Amino acid sequence: MGQRVVVVGNGMAGARLAAELHARGQDKVTVVGAEPHRAYNRIMLSTLLAGKIGEQEVELTEATGRGVDLRTGVAVRAIDRAAGEVRTDDGDRIGYDHLVLATGARAVVPALPGLDPTSPPERVVAFRSLADCRRILTLAEGARRALVLGGGLLGLEAARGLAARGLEVAVVHRVPYLMERQLDAVAGEILAGTLAELGVTTHLAVTPTGLTADPTGVRLSLSDGRTLDADLLVLACGVRPDTALAEAAGLTVDRGVLVDDRLRTSDPRVSAIGDCAQHGAAPTGLVAPAWAQARVVAQLLTGQDPQARYRPRPVVTRLKAAGIDLAAMGDPTNGPGEELTFADPTRGTYARLRIHDDRLAAAILLGDNPSVGAVIQLFDRGHPVPADRRALLLGRAVGGGGGATPAASPALMPDAATVCQCNTVSKGAVVACWRGGARTFDEVVAGTRAGTGCGGCRDAVAGIVDWLSRTDPVEVGR
Numbered sequence: 473m474g475q476r477v478v479v480v481g482n483g484m485a486g487a488r489l490a491a492e493l494h495a496r497g498q499d500k501v502t503v504v505g506a507e508p509h510r511a512y513n514r515i516m517l518s519t520l521l522a523g524k525i526g527e528q529e530v531e532l533t534e535a536t537g538r539g540v541d542l543r544t545g546v547a548v549r550a551i552d553r554a555a556g557e558v559r560t561d562d563g564d565r566i567g568y569d570h571l572v573l574a575t576g577a578r579a580v581v582p583a584l585p586g587l588d589p590t591s592p593p594e595r596v597v598a599f600r601s602l603a604d605c606r607r608i609l610t611l612a613e614g615a616r617r618a619l620v621l622g623g624g625l626l627g628l629e630a631a632r633g634l635a636a637r638g639l640e641v642a643v644v645h646r647v648p649y650l651m652e653r654q655l656d657a658v659a660g661e662i663l664a665g666t667l668a669e670l671g672v673t674t675h676l677a678v679t680p681t682g683l684t685a686d687p688t689g690v691r692l693s694l695s696d697g698r699t700l701d702a703d704l705l706v707l708a709c710g711v712r713p714d715t716a717l718a719e720a721a722g723l724t725v726d727r728g729v730l731v732d733d734r735l736r737t738s739d740p741r742v743s744a745i746g747d748c749a750q751h752g753a754a755p756t757g758l759v760a761p762a763w764a765q766a767r768v769v770a771q772l773l774t775g776q777d778p779q780a781r782y783r784p785r786p787v788v789t790r791l792k793a794a795g796i797d798l799a800a801m802g803d804p805t806n807g808p809g810e811e812l813t814f815a816d817p818t819r820g821t822y823a824r825l826r827i828h829d830d831r832l833a834a835a836i837l838l839g840d841n842p843s844v845g846a847v848i849q850l851f852d853r854g855h856p857v858p859a860d861r862r863a864l865l866l867g868r869a870v871g872g873g874g875g876a877t878p879a880a881s882p883a884l885m886p887d888a889a890t891v892c893q894c895n896t897v898s899k900g901a902v903v904a905c906w907r908g909g910a911r912t913f914d915e916v917v918a919g920t921r922a923g924t925g926c927g928g929c930r931d932a933v934a935g936i937v938d939w940l941s942r943t944d945p946v947e948v949g950r
């Protein structure tokens with residue numbers, strides 16, 4: 473296909489776009505990536521940090537440059553929209569007919585006396601990239617104590633990972649409870665209790681006031697007058713979309729690079745996807761939207777579907793931390809409807825549902841709850857909740873229109889139920905892949921991409937494959 477497409481950024485969005493373009497026969501694609509290695513699954517860095525997988529398992533194999541001019545370790549320094557070219561830091565100029573910005577986001581380094589954001593002390597690492605993960609792992613070797621600044625999703629995953637490596641870990645969080653963007657105060661408190669049992673202590677409603685660090689350790693001063701000492705400090709204070717290139721090129725930027733339903737920026741020859749893009753009120757910072765956006769851009773640029781448009785889907789957040797089951801969706805603390813809650817702090821269990829017009833508007837499920845799959849499906853698809861709501865709250869088997877936990881009962885799941893949230897793969901797509909000839913878990917994963925994002929659905933996919941291998945009438949009839 474004729475037009476030259478240049479993608480800036482070889483992260484999860486840029487690499488996926490290259491693969492989507494390649495799959496549709498687009499042959500003039502250049503991807504410029506500042507990181508020195510091939511694309512990898514950034515989400516799985518938490519799992520790598522926890523020691524559950526090795527480095528080779530975070531590589532994104534689909535995007536290894538087939539038919540794509542991939543330039544790694546090269547950064548785009550400027551965009552010349554008038555000339556239709558980008559300039560790279562190795563002195564090259566690359567012409568484009570269409571440019572896609574997939575520059576992602578950067579970790580926020582908080583303003584703190586003693587912390588120079590341009591050259592943080594040796595034992596202080598902001599957690600975002602594979603290089604950061606490697607550094608944390610090196611520092612953790614032989615270390616006894618670690619501090620994590622930030623009690624959001626990323627901070628808690630890092631804290632749990634370090635605790636799993638045998639370190640004493642303390643999390644410092646400025647809000648009175650953990651993960652305030654997804655949880656309420658009760659859930660936050662129960663989560664802190666579960667973390668304590670796993671070797672992670674939490675210091676809440678305190679802000680850091682200063683940092684001293686030397687090659688042997690760090691000391692963090694807190695707003696309540698205390699100081700905390702550790703061998704390393706991990707910063708998990710949020711991310712900021714990387715919009716510098718777009719801004720310098722005169723594109724319209726709010727918190728992210730503003731895009732429309734076609735992912736076009738204020739210049740129709742330039743698109744933006746992933747963490748750097750803002751469609752609607754705020755950037756999402758999640759992979760499912762990034763991958764959905766990559767698909768839409770590929771459909772549009774190749775002419776495969778000129779009507780393709782990006783439609784945001786409801787977001788489900790799951791914590792990837794061994795020993796903690798947590799799923800959160802919607803805003804349980806605000807909005808109309810009836811509320812149901814169940815709390816059993818001694819067992820680390822909490823459930824809160826908000827139901828509006830017979831539909832699930834929001835939910836928090838903390839601790840072992842077998843209904844989690846059904847709750848996610850109800851939220852995702854907007855189907856009516858079952859008459860017996862206690863089933864959802866307490867985690868008993870769910871009947872009626874509520875669907876079922878995939879691994880427990882794939883037969884009861886509707887075909888349209890989304891199994892893999894990251895790649896938006898339905899049960900029907902898994903079944904179709906099986907009927908198309910895939911016979912093993914790995915073949916189904918390769919054929920559908922289910923399970924290749926956060927990995928949270930891999931048990932569910934395995935459950936469906938197992939169920940098909942035992943019951944599929946097509947197979948039985950052969």
Ligand SMILES: Cc1cc2nc3c(=O)[nH]c(=O)nc-3n(C[C@H](O)[C@H](O)[C@H](O)COP(=O)(O)OP(=O)(O)OC[C@H]3O[C@@H](n4cnc5c(N)ncnc54)[C@H](O)[C@@H]3O)c2cc1C
Pocket residue numbers: 480481482483484485486504505506507514515516517518546547548549574575576577599600601626714717745746747748757758759760762790792926
């Ligand atoms: C530890 C961790 C766990 C996470 N867990 C989850 C999760 O469970 N679920 C979820 O949905 N999301 C999760 N996320 C967020 C998820 O990783 C991001 O949403 C996703 O990576 C966004 O993809 P992206 O390509 O837009 O950005 P990135 O993956 O950040 O890629 C951007 C790339 O662009 C490159 N770049 C930037 N500027 C330039 C330039 N000028 N020239 C060339 N290259 C450039 C960067 O170096 C980078 O490689 C997690 C993130 C982290 C760090």
